[in-house]
Amino acid sequence: MGIREYVGSEFAKILPELSLEQINTIIEAPKEKAMGDYAFPCFRLAKDFRRAPAVIAQEIAQRAESLDFFEKVEAVGPYVNMFISREKLASIILEEYNASECFGSSKEGAGKTIVLDYSSINIAKPFHIGHLRTTVIGNSIHKLYQFLGYKTVRINHLGDWGTQFGKMAVAYEMWGDPQLVEQKGIRGLLELYVRFHDEAKEDPSLDDKAREYFSRMEQGDEHVLSLWRKFVDISLKEVSRVYDLLDVQFDSYNGESFYNDKMERPIQELKDKGLLVESEGAMIVDLSDSDMPPCIVLKKDGSTLYATRDIAAAIYRKETYDFDKCIYVTAFDQGLHFAQVFKVLEKMGYSWSKDLVHVPYGLVSLESGKLSTRGGNVVFLEDLLTEAIQKTRDIIREKNPDLDNIEEVARQVGVGAVVFHDLFNNRIKDVTFSWDKVLNFDGETGPYVQYTFARASSILRKAQWAKTEMNKINPACLIDQYSQDLLKLIEIFPQRVREAADKLEPYIMTRYTVAVATAFNKFYHENSILGAENEELRAARLGLTAMVAHILQSGLDLIGVKAPEKM
Numbered sequence: 001m002g003i004r005e006y007v008g009s010e011f012a013k014i015l016p017e018l019s020l021e022q023i024n025t026i027i028e029a030p031k032e033k034a035m036g037d038y039a040f041p042c043f044r045l046a047k048d049f050r051r052a053p054a055v056i057a058q059e060i061a062q063r064a065e066s067l068d069f070f071e072k073v074e075a076v077g078p079y080v081n082m083f084i085s086r087e088k089l090a091s092i093i094l095e096e097y098n099a100s101e102c103f104g105s106s107k108e109g110a111g112k113t114i115v116l117d118y119s120s121i122n123i124a125k126p127f128h129i130g131h132l133r134t135t136v137i138g139n140s141i142h143k144l145y146q147f148l149g150y151k152t153v154r155i156n157h158l159g160d161w162g163t164q165f166g167k168m169a170v171a172y173e174m175w176g177d178p179q180l181v182e183q184k185g186i187r188g189l190l191e192l193y194v195r196f197h198d199e200a201k202e203d204p205s206l207d208d209k210a211r212e213y214f215s216r217m218e219q220g221d222e223h224v225l226s227l228w229r230k231f232v233d234i235s236l237k238e239v240s241r242v243y244d245l246l247d248v249q250f251d252s253y254n255g256e257s258f259y260n261d262k263m264e265r266p267i268q269e270l271k272d273k274g275l276l277v278e279s280e281g282a283m284i285v286d287l288s289d290s291d292m293p294p295c296i297v298l299k300k301d302g303s304t305l306y307a308t309r310d311i312a313a314a315i316y317r318k319e320t321y322d323f324d325k326c327i328y329v330t331a332f333d334q335g336l337h338f339a340q341v342f343k344v345l346e347k348m349g350y351s352w353s354k355d356l357v358h359v360p361y362g363l364v365s366l367e368s369g370k371l372s373t374r375g376g377n378v379v380f381l382e383d384l385l386t387e388a389i390q391k392t393r394d395i396i397r398e399k400n401p402d403l404d405n406i407e408e409v410a411r412q413v414g415v416g417a418v419v420f421h422d423l424f425n426n427r428i429k430d431v432t433f434s435w436d437k438v439l440n441f442d443g444e445t446g447p448y449v450q451y452t453f454a455r456a457s458s459i460l461r462k463a464q465w466a467k468t469e470m471n472k473i474n475p476a477c478l479i480d481q482y483s484q485d486l487l488k489l490i491e492i493f494p495q496r497v498r499e500a501a502d503k504l505e506p507y508i509m510t511r512y513t514v515a516v517a518t519a520f521n522k523f524y525h526e527n528s529i530l531g532a533e534n535e536e537l538r539a540a541r542l543g544l545t546a547m548v549a550h551i552l553q554s555g556l557d558l559i560g561v562k563a564p565e566k567m
């Protein structure tokens with residue numbers, strides 16, 4: 001039972017006129033601290049009680065004097081403001097915390113499956129910081145749902161099909177040096193791609209050749225497919241280094257190519273259901289009744305498109321995983337694409353189309369301007385992460401030169417800083433990447449939260465604290481303001497997790513960890529922990545420190561950031 005439920009049942013004792021349910025719907029959390037922990041507005045009672053709300057509030061406050069659950073209950077106008085006894089508050093939260101195996105987690109998702117389509121990079125293109133967002137948002141959503149007991153299926157829907165691979169194959173055959181490409185990886189492929197575009201300006205027949213190559217791919221031509229496979233291998237080998245750095249995994253890499261032989265059936269189905277109509281030679285699904293441009297399913301030359309593959313993919317996923325929800329994390333500019341695909345599936349009669357969710361996010365730019373592959377202002381994610389690690393290593397060497405495993409910690413902190421920064425705001429908000437903001441050890445950053453966790457861990461280490469000591473805490477020792485602020489923050493952890501999962505907003509977790517870290521640092525500066533005046537006080541403060549450490553670690557993990565114990 002949480003604090004709010006306790007408040008409800010206490011009020012039920014003095015308000016026999018109302019049911020517990022009625023009471024619970026009236027209780028609210030006031031916006032300002034001065035108005036107490038909870039408030040009971042009396043407006044709605046005026047009719048039944050036949051008195052003015054302010055008079056009712058007076059009476060309820062008087063009745064509440066008999067409850068020792070509260071330190072103070074006062075009527076302010078039509079409100080009854082309640083201040084919970086500090087000792088009671090501490091004891092309830094400790095009880096709640098001790099009762100759960102892993103505080104904040106739950107089994108509410110048991111038996112339910114969430115399919116998550118994220119990262120979904122384009123093969124042979126740079127894995128740049130634009131794709132960082134979908135990767136870390138998706139990874140965090142996966143962690144959140146897993147924490148709530150759901151089964152997740154993580155899919156990297158690779159952009160590995162389409163005319164650009166025809167271009168690449170032509171370029172590779174004409175100018176590619178296999179050894180050099182192998183060595184240069186994606187950068188080598190990119191050079192070929194750029195060269196193709198330059199040369200095609202002079203010689204448009206190259207474009208025809210590329211189209212021909214792609215159509216050979218679609219028909220299963222072994223020679224072109226073997227080139228294509230080479231590009232996929234080179235790319236995956238390289239991006240897997242980035243995934244390792246981020247510690248992000250996938251259950252499936254079934255990308256666009258995977259659906260090459262799975263589109264026929266939905267296309268036939270669209271025809272049978274009378275949904276496919278011809279327009280200027282192309283085959284489309286008319287969506288004018290939903291105020292959307294038509295969804296093009298087949299081009300004039302009969303080839304399929306991105307949308308065609310997504311229609312087939314959704315059906316395949318439903319049949320394979322029987323998901324309760326299928327979530328797609330991409331930049332907001334794909335909003336129309338997904339709205340169209342979801343609508344087409346709805347028109348096909350798939351009632352589960354309502355379970356398809358597009359999770360959009362804003363753009364990333366550098367302080368030096370917008371990203372663009374063609375304009376050359378592209379930052380490879382691997383370079384950025386490597387630089388973050390390098391910079392962190394320098395800072396640690398200066399601050400803590402004796403640290404044992406500097407390499408490992410620098411990696412966890414450097415990468416964590418980048419991820420944390422990316423997940424700091426509402427996802428739809430654009431992000432401007434700035435080194436100062438990312439690596440600041442004092443601001444609202446990843447290193448700050450990690451450092452606070454390391455501080456808490458070091459205190460526990462010095463005290464040789466053990467989990468069994470959690471049961472021996474006297475709540476009366478945690479009634480000072482700093483302990484109380486921390487306890488109240490701890491209590492809302494499960495709520496914040498659920499909220500972040502419901503809204504598909506990792507930033508709720510990011511901000512929460514900052515709030516806990518800040519409250520802990522205040523507590524730490526105001527209260528002596530290891531040197532507390534007496535044993536009982538020391539034990540209670542250590543217990544609180546352990547709760548904070550556990551919550552910071554869980555909170556960071558939920559956004560995909562590591563928590564080193566020393567840094």
Ligand code: ARG
Pocket residue numbers: 117119120121122157158159310313328329330
């Ligand atoms: N590869 C696409 C891109 O980079 C994202 C794919 C998203 N997933 C999907 N099923 N369409 O823009």
